[in-house]
Amino acid sequence: MTTTFHPTRHGELLQGARDSLPMLAGAAPFGIIFGTLAGPSGLSLLGAMGMSLFVFAGSSQFIALTLLSGGAGLAVIVFTTFVVNLRHALYSATLLPHVASLGQRWRIPLAFWLTDETFAVVQHRYGAADASPLKHWYHLGSSLAMYGNWIVWTLVGVLLGRSFEGLDKLGLEFAMVATFTGIVVSLLKTRPMVAAAIAAGAVALLARDMPYKLGLLLAALAGVVVGVLLEGRQATEEEQA
Amino acid sequence: MSQYELAVILGMTAVTFLIRYSFFALGDKVQFPPLVKRALRYVPVAVLTAIVVPMVLLPDGRHWQLDWRNAWLLGALVSAFIAWRFNHLLAAMGGGMAVFFLWRWLLA
Numbered sequence: 526m527t528t529t530f531h532p533t534r535h536g537e538l539l540q541g542a543r544d545s546l547p548m549l550a551g552a553a554p555f556g557i558i559f560g561t562l563a564g565p566s567g568l569s570l571l572g573a574m575g576m577s578l579f580v581f582a583g584s585s586q587f588i589a590l591t592l593l594s595g596g597a598g599l600a601v602i603v604f605t606t607f608v609v610n611l612r613h614a615l616y617s618a619t620l621l622p623h624v625a626s627l628g629q630r631w632r633i634p635l636a637f638w639l640t641d642e643t644f645a646v647v648q649h650r651y652g653a654a655d656a657s658p659l660k661h662w663y664h665l666g667s668s669l670a671m672y673g674n675w676i677v678w679t680l681v682g683v684l685l686g687r688s689f690e691g692l693d694k695l696g697l698e699f700a701m702v703a704t705f706t707g708i709v710v711s712l713l714k715t716r717p718m719v720a721a722a723i724a725a726g727a728v729a730l731l732a733r734d735m736p737y738k739l740g741l742l743l744a745a746l747a748g749v750v751v752g753v754l755l756e757g758r759q760a761t762e763e764e765q766a
Numbered sequence: 767m768s769q770y771e772l773a774v775i776l777g778m779t780a781v782t783f784l785i786r787y788s789f790f791a792l793g794d795k796v797q798f799p800p801l802v803k804r805a806l807r808y809v810p811v812a813v814l815t816a817i818v819v820p821m822v823l824l825p826d827g828r829h830w831q832l833d834w835r836n837a838w839l840l841g842a843l844v845s846a847f848i849a850w851r852f853n854h855l856l857a858a859m860g861g862g863m864a865v866f867f868l869w870r871w872l873l874a
Contacts, residue, residue, distance in 0.1 A: 551855070551856060554856075554859070568771060569767050569768070569771060571767040571771075572767050572768075572771040572772075572774075572775065575767070575771075575772075575775045576775055576778070579775055579776075579778075579779040580775065580778045580779050580782050581782070582778075582782050584814075585778065585782065586778075588813075588817065589774065589778060591817065593774070599770070599773055599774060599777060602774055602777065602778065603774075603777035603778060603780075603781055605813075606777070606778045606781050606782060607781040607785070608809060608813060609809070609810075609813055610781065610782050610785050610786075611785060611806055611809055612806060612809060612810065613782070613785045613786045614785050614786075614788050614789065614806075615803070615806055616786075617785070617786055617787065617788050617789035617790055618788075618789040620789075620790075621789045621790060624790060632787075632790040632791070633787065633790075635790070636783065636786040636787035636790045636791075637783055637786065637787070639786040696837075696866065696867070696870060698821075699837075699838065699841055699862070699863060699866045699867075700859065700863055702818050702821055702822060702838065702841070702842055702845075702862075703841060703842065703845040703858065703859045703861075703862030703863050703866070704845075704855070704858075704859045705814040705817060705818045706818055706822075706842045706845040706846050706849065706858070706862065707845050707846070707848070707849040707855045707858030707859055707862070708810065708814055708849075708855065709810075709811055709814045709815050709818070709846075710845075710846045710849035710850050710858070711849050711850075711853060711855065711858075712810060712811050713811070713850075717808075718808070718811055721808045721811050721812050721815075722811050722812070722815040724812075725811070725812040725813070725815040725816040725819075726815045726816065726818075726819035728816070729815070729816035729817075729819050729820050730819060730820055730823065733820045733824070740816075741813070741816050741817065744812070744815075744816035745809065745812040745813045745816050746812075747812070748808060748811065748812025748813075748815065748816065749805050749808040749809060749812050752805075752807075752808035752811070752812070753801070753804050753805050753808065756804060
């Protein structure tokens, strides 16, 4: 990302896409797996593509599949999506100073395309020393690359899923378990975080028979409450020490 | 596409966009209280753990399977180990899946 280039609209756009390359590669398998699992979970081809085109939020799309196949209600799916995607509000807040001068014509699409990956990449560009007034073109480049990538790999997954019978019995859902496990473990850096995971896991097991997967929300709430309380207690102990 | 699917997609699209647009729309008039900021940090760990733990310990959704023949448990443990030891998400995913499929194949 240190290469110097003349900041033209085109240059920024291409550089944004180029700097997102590792993220594109990382998202590709998830797009394929999402598309593959969509059919067995009860989503039609249009439904799967529609979700990637309009929702465009990987983790909540995966969770929606799990919920759909478990027979969850509409309200539970929408509310779970809300909870899972709430972190994007933090990104929105963090990036605001950089987009505040742009018109809604820019802010609306950039908000629609805001993902973990694009957030990570553009943060870096907005923070760079040069005072280029065209950094939002870089933001757009990363956004478009991530969006196109997600749609293409979803379609590949959907087509793969349709051409192989019994793909649902292979246990491909395990890819999701493996990924979520990896994400959780990489986040377990503090004691309150570990406690939050234990609380959420325990409540999820105890409440697993609740209708519409409501146990999932209860478990998430338990984890968040335990984490916040423990962090608060740790802070007071440090003050007293 | 069924009406239910359409409703799910519309609902998910609406909440996701509103979250992403929230601060872009409001400007810097609104600020998160510190407690909300703190709570948000625990959301990913809490939600993802709540999804994974029952899937791994009760693979069929009804019966506990706490033994070495459980490919879900073994695969997840391998993923966890790789993520903890090497801090590499794709490796954790690939390693866990490899062990999962190998184990199912060996036990079949």
